[in-house]
Amino acid sequence: MAQEMRLSEEEAGLTEFVIKEGHGVKGLSEMGLNHLPKRYVQPQSERSSSMQVLQDLSIPIIDMSKWDDPTVVKAICDAAEKWGFFQIINHGVPLETLENVKEATLAFFGLPPEEKRKYFKENSPSNHVRLSTSFIPEAENAMEWKDYLSLFYVSDDEALAIWPPACRDQLLDYMRKCEVVIKPLVQVLMKGLNIDVIDEKKWSLLTGSLRINLNYYPKCPKPELTVGVGRHSDVSTFTILLQDDIGGLYVRAPDGQSWVHVPPINGALVINMGDALQILSNGKYKSIEHRVIANATADRISIPLFINPKPSEVIGPLTEVLDNAGEKPKYKNVLYSDYTLHFYRKAHDGKDTLELAKI
Ligand SMILES: COc1cc(/C=C/C(=O)SCCNC(=O)CCNC(=O)[C@H](O)C(C)(C)COP(=O)(O)OP(=O)(O)OC[C@H]2O[C@@H](n3cnc4c(N)ncnc43)[C@H](O)[C@@H]2OP(=O)(O)O)ccc1O
Ligand SMILES: O=C(O)CCC(=O)C(=O)O
Numbered sequence: 001m002a003q004e005m006r007l008s009e010e011e012a013g014l015t016e017f018v019i020k021e022g023h024g025v026k027g028l029s030e031m032g033l034n035h036l037p038k039r040y041v042q043p044q045s046e047r048s049s050s051m052q053v054l055q056d057l058s059i060p061i062i063d064m065s066k067w068d069d070p071t072v073v074k075a076i077c078d079a080a081e082k083w084g085f086f087q088i089i090n091h092g093v094p095l096e097t098l099e100n101v102k103e104a105t106l107a108f109f110g111l112p113p114e115e116k117r118k119y120f121k122e123n124s125p126s127n128h129v130r131l132s133t134s135f136i137p138e139a140e141n142a143m144e145w146k147d148y149l150s151l152f153y154v155s156d157d158e159a160l161a162i163w164p165p166a167c168r169d170q171l172l173d174y175m176r177k178c179e180v181v182i183k184p185l186v187q188v189l190m191k192g193l194n195i196d197v198i199d200e201k202k203w204s205l206l207t208g209s210l211r212i213n214l215n216y217y218p219k220c221p222k223p224e225l226t227v228g229v230g231r232h233s234d235v236s237t238f239t240i241l242l243q244d245d246i247g248g249l250y251v252r253a254p255d256g257q258s259w260v261h262v263p264p265i266n267g268a269l270v271i272n273m274g275d276a277l278q279i280l281s282n283g284k285y286k287s288i289e290h291r292v293i294a295n296a297t298a299d300r301i302s303i304p305l306f307i308n309p310k311p312s313e314v315i316g317p318l319t320e321v322l323d324n325a326g327e328k329p330k331y332k333n334v335l336y337s338d339y340t341l342h343f344y345r346k347a348h349d350g351k352d353t354l355e356l357a358k359i
């Protein structure tokens with residue numbers, strides 16, 4: 001009874017400590033708890049013990065040094081169709097830049113809570129800068145063991161004015177250097193749809209807005225009961241993910257049932273297709289479900305850079321795709337900001353957001 005009382009008092013103080021005071025799950029983890037607060041306990045179906053993991057399968061690793069070579073073009077388009085996920089090496093973003101971004105992420109999360117609190121929705125100078133925990137605590141029955149900073153890019157000037165000084169220069173440098181990956185990937189993926197000329201309008205449709213998130217997954221006292229990130233697909237056109245050397249990201253295998261681990265490779269970037277590209281390609285490229293498990297032994301960070309349509313764009317199957325392949329549209333036209341708002345209004349639920357656009 002005394003134990004129950006202590007736990008319910010703890011639940012009451014949890015929101016205050018994690019969300020209002022800005023300690024996040026990082027603060028909980030550092031308290032050295034030996035049990036998991038109830039709000040983080042996930043249903044059995046979402047726990048890692050319910051995952052069937054295929055050990056012998058892995059997502060493709062593609063050498064980008066000759067990205068316009070037909071075999072590389074084919075490897076990328078095949079991976080985008082079959083897996084929706086692949087890793088790239090020799091991509092042209094310097095190793096030092098990747099290290100700087102990881103260090104900057106650790107520097108941001110290492111700030112005292114009173115500094116980080118400035119970036120909460122309630123205190124932040126703009127909704128383009130948002131520090132939060134889990135995914136959408138207000139909408140979730142069970143929370144995720146993750147803190148994150150989400151930064152929407154408008155211009156260098158705005159970023160320099162409002163992004164946290166602890167990480168903004170390194171992030172801006174990284175985003176600039178990622179151009180050498182973004183441009184070839186868009187060209188190759190469009191080539192796979194028989195689109196050889198990408199005019200201004202299409203560039204903007206495919207890559208008109210950028211968002212970068214810094215994810216921090218602290219050590220967890222009972223990782224088997226919770227998740228780092230629940231099953232979801234990204235709503236981006238595609239995502240460039242930088243992960244550290246801890247591991248824990250799993251993607252849905254092509255059988256639609258099992259899971260495959262994405263092993264950290266030093267210097268590699270993980271690329272995954274998002275819902276916007278699945279819609280624009282009329283289902284040819286797949287935005288595959290993925291998730292992150294929690295772990296007991298090490299803190300983990302990851303940095304997804306989401307390449308998105310502009311919020312004001314209407315997305316739907318590209319006319320070239322329908323005409324070239326003589327296909328009927330599988331998705332309706334949707335305003336991209338309506339699509340993302342729908343994603344942000346509910347807890348992670350696999351690929352359910354796509355239902356909004358399905359015909
Ligand atoms: C965080 O954990 C995640 C994230 C992900 C993300 C995967 C992606 O693919 S991100 C790419 C999404 N695309 C874009 O951001 C570009 C398009 N952006 C927009 O259209 C707009 O920024 C907007 C999303 C529509 C928001 O604009 P605005 O109308 O100005 O609205 P706000 O008042 O800022 O927010 C409204 C509402 O949305 C929620 N929300 C907004 N931004 C975020 C964010 N970065 N993270 C979480 N939630 C956000 C928020 O709940 C707001 O509701 P309120 O009730 O709080 O007002 C994958 C996996 C993860 O675990
Ligand atoms: O942490 C990871 O490896 C993946 C994170 C993720 O899927 C996301 O932030 O959308």
Ligand SMILES: [Fe+2]
Pocket residue numbers: 232233234290
């Ligand atoms: Fe994701």
